[in-house]
Amino acid sequence: MFRWLATNLRTFLLAFGLALAVWVTAVTAANPDETQIYPNPIPIEFIGQDPGLIMTGGTIPQQVEITLRAPHSVWQSLLSGESSVRAIVDLTGLGSGTHMVNVQMQIDTRPVRIISVTPQTFDLSLEPQVTRSLAIFLALTGNPAIGYQVGNAVLDPAEVVINGAESLVSQIDHIQATLDLTDARQNISASIPLQVVDVNGTVIRGVTVLPESVQVSLPIIQQGGYRDLAVKVMTVGNPASGYRPTSVAALPPIVTVYSANSDTIDSMPGYVETASLDLSGAKEDIEKQLGIILPPGVTLIGDQFVTVKVGIAPIESSLPISYLQVGMIGLATGLQAHLSPVTVDIILSGPLPVLDSLAFSDVHVQVDLTGLTPGTYQLTPKVSIVQQNVTVESILPQTVEVIITSTITPSP
Numbered sequence: 001m002f003r004w005l006a007t008n009l010r011t012f013l014l015a016f017g018l019a020l021a022v023w024v025t026a027v028t029a030a031n032p033d034e035t036q037i038y039p040n041p042i043p044i045e046f047i048g049q050d051p052g053l054i055m056t057g058g059t060i061p062q063q064v065e066i067t068l069r070a071p072h073s074v075w076q077s078l079l080s081g082e083s084s085v086r087a088i089v090d091l092t093g094l095g096s097g098t099h100m101v102n103v104q105m106q107i108d109t110r111p112v113r114i115i116s117v118t119p120q121t122f123d124l125s126l127e128p129q130v131t132r133s134l135a136i137f138l139a140l141t142g143n144p145a146i147g148y149q150v151g152n153a154v155l156d157p158a159e160v161v162i163n164g165a166e167s168l169v170s171q172i173d174h175i176q177a178t179l180d181l182t183d184a185r186q187n188i189s190a191s192i193p194l195q196v197v198d199v200n201g202t203v204i205r206g207v208t209v210l211p212e213s214v215q216v217s218l219p220i221i222q223q224g225g226y227r228d229l230a231v232k233v234m235t236v237g238n239p240a241s242g243y244r245p246t247s248v249a250a251l252p253p254i255v256t257v258y259s260a261n262s263d264t265i266d267s268m269p270g271y272v273e274t275a276s277l278d279l280s281g282a283k284e285d286i287e288k289q290l291g292i293i294l295p296p297g298v299t300l301i302g303d304q305f306v307t308v309k310v311g312i313a314p315i316e317s318s319l320p321i322s323y324l325q326v327g328m329i330g331l332a333t334g335l336q337a338h339l340s341p342v343t344v345d346i347i348l349s350g351p352l353p354v355l356d357s358l359a360f361s362d363v364h365v366q367v368d369l370t371g372l373t374p375g376t377y378q379l380t381p382k383v384s385i386v387q388q389n390v391t392v393e394s395i396l397p398q399t400v401e402v403i404i405t406s407t408i409t410p411s412p
Contacts, residue, residue, distance in 0.1 A: 034071070044063060047090055049126075068112055069113040085107050089101050089103055135159045147222055228255070229269075230271040230272075243353070251306060255302070285309070287308070325365070326344055327364065344395055357387070363386075364384045378401055
């Protein structure tokens with residue numbers, strides 16, 4: 001037995017090695033390895049961070065890109081989402097300061113070989129986390145309308161809580177809310193976003209502000225002797241026949257007046273009148289600057305004229321027309337057509353001056369028989385009008401019966 005084993009051991013091992021090689025080759029051919037980049041970036045999970053520290057410094061990577069080598073069947077599992085791929089950075093035991101950290105990959109499918117991870121390592125700074133409470137500073141820009149002054153603002157809340165890295169929080173000079181008062185005439189109530197500002201007025205980013213906005217209530221008070229009044233446009237005359245005014249507007253619609261005698265201001269109505277604008281014979285829009293009529297001792301603040309715009313448009317009307325002859329077009333040679341009815345009634349609408357000048361010869365009603373063969377049809381007449389800006393509102397009846405026959409007598 002020992003002699004037989006000694007004689008055939010080499011042959012047995014060679015046969016086993018050849019069988020194993022054939023099996024590996026067959027498996028590899030059926031399920032070949034593939035090397036490629038994982039199609040989706042992997043988000044980095046930071047674990048073990050000291051709750052009293054905060055990450056700072058530069059741009060901290062939030063995801064990695066990996067290249068893997070794995071059999072085709074494993075790639076199918078990875079790409080279908082059946083297998084999880086995680087990128088983990090462990091911060092356990094790291095204190096304040098700058099550290100080089102490694103990205104650890106975890107893949108729950110085997111066999112997989114990690115070819116590369118980008119980035120594999122990176123620098124990360126940890127700083128103590130600081131919380132401060134600061135009052136809000138209200139910065140006012142612009143000026144209210146002439147004759148108005150600003151009262152005392154009320155902020156809700158009056159202060160906020162700041163949370164962030166010690167190096168950033170130490171740079172904060174104040175928390176600012178900015179409110180524009182340009183031409184303000186009424187009390188202001190608005191929610192304004194807050195900005196964290198350093199001593200140079202530069203906005204500091206990377207810290208948390210709670211809440212992120214403040215509710216501001218600011219009274220706008222009119223000074224004595226001033227008053228805002230609406231502008232009433234005065235017109236005389238009428239547009240041309242067939243035309244009407246469509247709109248009358250003053251720019252600005254409200255003006256500010258002043259008088260040293262407050263009784264004079266208080267006795268004025270809630271409006272002032274313009275000089276009269278003559279509309280006689282107008283056929284188009286009018287734009288003109290007009291002065292304001294004021295009682296003695298009262299002056300107009302700012303521009304001494306207002307721009308008045310008056311829209312002029314034709315009066316819209318309707319016009320019924322009865323017994324219009326229906327014509328035919330497109331009838332093929334060798335055919336004849338009989339219409340029923342031969343006349344229709346229509347109603348037109350448009351500017352009154354256009355309708356007044358419209359003649360029957362300017363309106364044509366036709367049915368198009370192009371391509372039609374002998375038979376009976378119900379066709380909708382088409383109306384063409386020489387004048388523009390005229391609309392066909394209705395046709396009665398809406399369709400016309402057309403009987404088409406041949407004019408050629410068939411041979412016996």
